[in-house]
Amino acid sequence: MTSEHGSAESVPQSVPESIAASRCREVAGILAAKIRGGELAPGTRFPRLWELMRTYGISRGIADIVQHELKRQGLIRIVGGRPVVAEGRCAGLTPDALDRTGPIPLYRQIADILSAMIKNEDLAPGERIPSEDELSGVFGVARETARSAHRELRERGLAHTIGGAGTIVGLKSAATGSDALPMYLRIAREIADQIRDGRIAPDRPIPTRQALMARYGVSVETARRAVGMLCWAGWVYTVAGRPRFAARPERWPALKAWEEATAGRGAGPRALTAAGLLGLRVGDGEPDPGTGAPMRSAGGGR
Template sequence: MGRERRTGWAGLAGLGGTPEVNRDGPDPLYMQIADVVAGLISGGSLGSGEAVPSEAELRRRYRIAAVTARRVHRELRERGLVFTVAGEGTFVGRQDDTLPASHLTPRYQVIAQDLAARIRAGEIAPGRRISSQVALRKRYGVGLGTVRHAMSMLREAGWVSARGAKGTFAAATDQWPDPEVWHKMIAVTFGAGVVEDAPGDGPPDVRAGMTQRAVPR
């Protein structure tokens, strides 16, 4: 879609620097920061479709942990003020009012893309155990069904491998999917009609009909 990230804190008139929060106050930091961003939205400083400060920017500006920055965006989404597009950012407004249905991203795919990006960047090194499904459910604020769909997609692509009761581990670099194959997997899932958190069936076979990776197992 190529959305332009022209906002953030930069260019917002009248802020006079990063808005302050009370680290010793009764309200959690993530809630205070979410209130700041919500105020920018309600005051018109951040308009519909404009990017809100990224998690990385929130971490840098407020010197907070990644989990706190993530909770800021989650809080704003729960208030119905913003939506997140995988690989692009978080934007003001409602996703279904701003994007065509073909561009709606299932939550399991957002999780799979996030974990794949962390593996590719070395944050999760090859051979390292991936967090448990319960831990991932808590981290992303989704149901176990959504987490299972995400892990299935990663296994199908070759980003991770399951080792029975030991858990799921990041795959070696020679097992990773070709970037074009991975991007095609992501594209195919748009409009797939997956019902999130539904028991039973797994995600669709998004690699059906694709050229398989010529990588020895």
């Protein structure tokens, strides 16, 4: 038995099976409620086996089964060998949703599930559909099957594919300008929107680079550039040795200037300066080491 496929055989013989099963259900229920309630945020790291053991006073075998059950429910997935809380677009997608013995091809069943999510607006226009790797992982199918599911959605007119951004809900002809942006700009704008509408409160941490990589399926460099844009503009500040935090409203850039500065491929410190954001000096690319705020030129401000 491996750590990703727990079974009752994992439970030490000294623990009665009925007690072990009851404890598994209890801990799995607690963690599932935390995920669905947002206490364990999408894209963040899920506790490892030893953390579950220490937090809930359970054996490694029971922790293993709990993790396996949450994976079966589609609430967590494995990224780079580590458990991660599934994104909204992946949460609830499970291998059990597929009829593997019936006449309907698996790729078409997956496409039907995603089509229903699109029609119910669980996947909104402009949102990225789970990638081939994500579909392969949550449904336990070959990547070619996941690729065929993406193709099926395109043929149904429900999605289109953008190089470097993935498969997006909606027709390409109806895509908004932001859909054509480089992925790091789309990420930066989405995080800024979350800060502006209060989904990320002032002085609270923004998603880490690792969380952004898991959520959007991007490289560390893309995640770094997105966070850099937020720091340069003033949406985010840093504290040495700590996560990056959402700035307070008085430090935010003017919305129109921000949107103009991030509307094209030439976005960066120079574009932010040209738009008048924060009075940044051309070439200033890092937060002020003293305050953690974006650096300003003399006399600059909002």
